[in-house]
Amino acid sequence: MKVTVVGAGAVGASCAEYIAIKNFASEVVLLDIKEGYAEGKAMDLMQTASLNAFDTRVIGTTGDYTKTADSDICVITSGIPRKPGMTREELIGINAGIVKDVSSNLVKHSPNTTIIVVSNPMDTMTYLVHKTTNLPKNRIIGMGGALDSARFKFRLAEALGAPISDVDGMVIGGHSDKGMVPLTRLATRNSVPVTEFISEDRLNQVKEDTKVGGATLTKLLGTSAWYAPGAAVSGLVQAIACDQKKIFPCSTLLDGEYGLNDLCIGVPVVLGRDGIEKIVDIELTDAEKDHLNESAEGVKKTNGLLEL
Numbered sequence: 001m002k003v004t005v006v007g008a009g010a011v012g013a014s015c016a017e018y019i020a021i022k023n024f025a026s027e028v029v030l031l032d033i034k035e036g037y038a039e040g041k042a043m044d045l046m047q048t049a050s051l052n053a054f055d056t057r058v059i060g061t062t063g064d065y066t067k068t069a070d071s072d073i074c075v076i077t078s079g080i081p082r083k084p085g086m087t088r089e090e091l092i093g094i095n096a097g098i099v100k101d102v103s104s105n106l107v108k109h110s111p112n113t114t115i116i117v118v119s120n121p122m123d124t125m126t127y128l129v130h131k132t133t134n135l136p137k138n139r140i141i142g143m144g145g146a147l148d149s150a151r152f153k154f155r156l157a158e159a160l161g162a163p164i165s166d167v168d169g170m171v172i173g174g175h176s177d178k179g180m181v182p183l184t185r186l187a188t189r190n191s192v193p194v195t196e197f198i199s200e201d202r203l204n205q206v207k208e209d210t211k212v213g214g215a216t217l218t219k220l221l222g223t224s225a226w227y228a229p230g231a232a233v234s235g236l237v238q239a240i241a242c243d244q245k246k247i248f249p250c251s252t253l254l255d256g257e258y259g260l261n262d263l264c265i266g267v268p269v270v271l272g273r274d275g276i277e278k279i280v281d282i283e284l285t286d287a288e289k290d291h292l293n294e295s296a297e298g299v300k301k302t303n304g305l306l307e308l
Contacts, residue, residue, distance in 0.1 A: 007078035008032035014230025142251025144175025145266030173295035
């Protein structure tokens with residue numbers, strides 16, 4: 001199993017680290033445009049192999065896509081990160097050109113790969129990859145919902161005063177501060193609805209804290225977060241590589257599901273060897289449908305800024 005991660009910055013390096021540590025891939029290729037940067041990150045990671053007991057080979061390259069040839073899965077993290085006060089949508093001008101160039105080079109050398117998009121604005125960048133490559137729709141995946149759901153579960157556990165392993169919850173919709181739709185109605189603690197444990201006001205606060213989860217970290221860190229995005233990516237990669245048939249909310253191209261067409265947005269999907277093997281069409285309340293439709297309108301507006 002060969003995995004390529006494009007972009008050796010904090011997010012990309014975290015992706016490579018978590019994938020390597022899980023020890024399911026034979027090789028991880030880390031690619032960056034900055035001379036020597038990916039090579040240095042790869043060497044640093046390899047020097048942890050004996051300490052962290054993994055045998056995955058991590059190599060780095062400066063812009064040489066031939067090193068990525070025949071990758072089973074490719075992850076695109078490249079692009080400029082958010083700064084405090086910036087929205088994900090403000091990154092579209094620069095990142096669209098980068099993602100288009102990167103995805104073209106990846107598919108040229110790995111025509112049967114599955115691509116996972118991390119670059120922001122993530123739903124629109126996922127849509128761009130659909131429009132500019134010949135990959136089938138099941139092999140293009142946006143990471144956002146997996147990360148948003150992890151942040152939702154963190155906030156739920158915090159509010160419940162419970163271990164996070166007790167908590168389950170899901171976020172659908174766009175990967176943006178206004179577009180996320182945390183499904184509080186379906187959130188549980190050991191299969192018991194969380195509404196049995198916390199008030200409606202506290203649950204609404206959890207929802208709002210989840211929606212600004214990325215912005216909160218950007219303000220604290222001065223740039224985008226990296227540990228949780230890297231872990232989210234590694235979870236998706238492992239589900240595909242190991243054919244786990246796990247359900248994650250991911251940004252996928254919809255063709256009538258949830259009443260939406262011709263856009264990528266976060267919905268629950270089954271991930272396995274063939275990438276997105278099934279879109280799970282769960283029953284939403286009228287309010288949840290309204291929030292998802294509002295989110296979709298926001299994504300479409302951002303998509304309209306693309307030069308296809």
